[in-house]
Amino acid sequence: MRLLEVLGEGHRLLKPALWRMGTVMRAPQLFTCLSGCRSSLLTRSKNSTNVPPKLDVALCLAPFLSHLLTAIAQLLHIQIALMMRHLPGTSSKRTLREAVTSVSRTSNRRSLDEEKLKLLNKVLMETLGALGAQCRWAACNIYSTLNEVAAALAENGFPVFAWKGESEDDFWWCIDRCVNVEGWQPNMILDDGGDLTHWIYKKYPNMFKKIKGIVEESVTGVHRLYQLSKAGKLCVPAMNVNDSVTKQKFDNLYCCRESILDGLKRTTDMMFGGKQVVVCGYGEVGKGCCAALKAMGSIVYVTEIDPICALQACMDGFRLVKLNEVIRQVDIVITCTGNKNVVTRELLDRMKNSCIVCNMGHSNTEIDVASLRTPELTWERVRSQVDHVIWPDGKRIVLLAEGRLLNLSCSTVPTFVLSITATTQALALIELYNAPEGRYKQDVYLLPKKMDEYVASLHLPTFDAHLTELTDEQAKYLGLNKNGPFKPNYYRCLGLPIK
Template identity: 80%
Template sequence: AWKGEGEQDFWWCIEKCVAEDGWKPNLILDDGGDATHFMLKYHPAVFKKIVGIVEESVTGVHRLYQLSKTGKLCVPAMNVNDSVTKQKFDNLYSCRESILDGLKRTTDVMFGGKSVSVCGYGEVGKGCAAALKGMGAIVTVTEIDPICALQACMDGFRVQTIEDIADTADVFITCTGNRNVITRKHMDKMKNGAVVANMGHSNTEIEVSSLKTKDLVWEKVRSQVDHIIWQDGKRIVLLAEGRLLNYSCSSVPSFVLSVTACTQALALIEMFNAPEGRYKQDVYLLPKKMDEYVASLHLPQFNAHLTELSDDQAKYLGLQKSGPFKPAYYRY
């Protein structure tokens, strides 16, 4: 990847990774499922020889489960996205910081008193909403899931639909992993100066293609910042042309990258070294023991010291003294 890389370049890079002369991949480390689906579609013979897939994104995992459900997943896959170390650090804690950095670098908007719509209240949405609330913004959440919606209510946020607030909010942030969350219809209703950005998935959450019409004018303000101007003079501020704000306009802390990269590396090693038959043609969660191991490796950074269970305490809880300390179904 490189700055200014276009979509054609993107697929060229994947082609080179998948089918370069002189070597054949035996594992896939994916983010979004693009490499997996590209190989399955254009190089099925290579795909069938893959030892395993490690996927780190919500969207990519969703696509893997779809393949499994339809019987098209002919190799085992590891769902790293739903590991605790990925969910909490990459999605929640990292986005809680990068959302503000990205918005400040591109717009220099003061958020105190601003009305902000956060679309989606998963881990990414939770991090974004908390950060913006901490800056004094009035945050409204949109959600399809009643559990996430109730969490938002209990965290002090109003839950409404995008249609309810399209004409009143100052800033719109998508965090859903879905497509066309903000459409041309919504943007037509937005007020002058509204800021629109994506923290969710790829460039699909905002219907950017609907803005490339003859009745609208694009004005480049600076790198990653465009004004979209309506015929009546109204303009909205579109960041990174709808691509991921934290990757395009900010940075991901190296500590977070260390946690998530460690998780992915251990998953790849596990898939490669696993005895035949341990993993079948299905999607698996990262073993809890590995999750805990990744966390323990990063505790010294904070000079943190774990309490050790006594033999009596471990017996009482029915645990090994070295873990895992929580069952697979435990919700952190």
């Protein structure tokens, strides 16, 4: 038996053990990281005409994996120490942990989390754990997991079901293993995209009898929740974090303004000056992408369906077009809509040679990637997350991350911005869990503005910023409390890119 087959068989048997350790590695990951025991396995294979006993393989691999996870976790702690100064929401003197613990603890909260597994999310998990919650984690994107983070969380006792480069089947398998565990019942859901919520509704609807609420941070996940609410099928309260000011303004706008350039540089090594780029959608994500590319000297076009956002794009100096008007001339196509079939096969056929196509919106729905998997087209893997799709006449397009989120799959995400989002999510979970009965019905709610402002205030000391305080006379004149909230709950600031 070849080594890879041995490792594959050992991996199948090791799954239960790895679940208990908290993370899972499949045969390719095992093959690349098992250098420490490779020689012994090869020796076993050569000296025996029979397949090594299944149990023997599992026992051979298990100790090494245990040491490997510990070693990776130790290395990660050094990275986290460097990162913590950019996480004021969870690591400053006025930490969320300290502030919330002084008020209440969530000692009985059991949280299911489905998000991108980056360094910041490890800190979020540990913060929720410090507040008394029991957490289980699965990834929201098949490429967004950092394996070292999964290993470090597992080493610290958190059950994690995620690894970088999952297949579609792996993705749903991980969610199911995260949810379906004997003797464990979640009472809160933290979701990013709505897949975890969807899976529980589909497979385990009885779980909602004990679930107190859902916190959702993505536009697509929120859209799904509103659909459930409209149909009368939403059976627990849900908190719409995506439309909170701290999420819209900082995560969607400022984060994407930086990560779009990082993702494109890492995958293509391209120069932006003079390139023609079309950005589909001028919401907060689109605004951030357009501002970054314009600053780098790119010629930027915008497509929009909303006349208000379209007018903003025009006022910010971008030319508003229909996608089919510029598709033959642009060098880069970026989708930022949260919709489906924004870039269709017809448009892909009309793109010029070497056009780069990527998605900053949601999941893999915006670009019709399925239409490219046909016999007449050839796929060529150039590097990790970069594919050339080649037409019969030799034309090729450069598809990044197979149409999935570029910044989650191919770049790092600024930790400071994620600290804002993670703090908002933690407060939303605590608010729903501790809310008295009757405060929230089976509907979708926005985060109270007071909490938005509190999250922002936790991050101001990073800049040595000093807030001006209202006098009693000024507060009375404006009809406000001196300590806020300073905006009504319906307020949602418009993200205007900085020129």
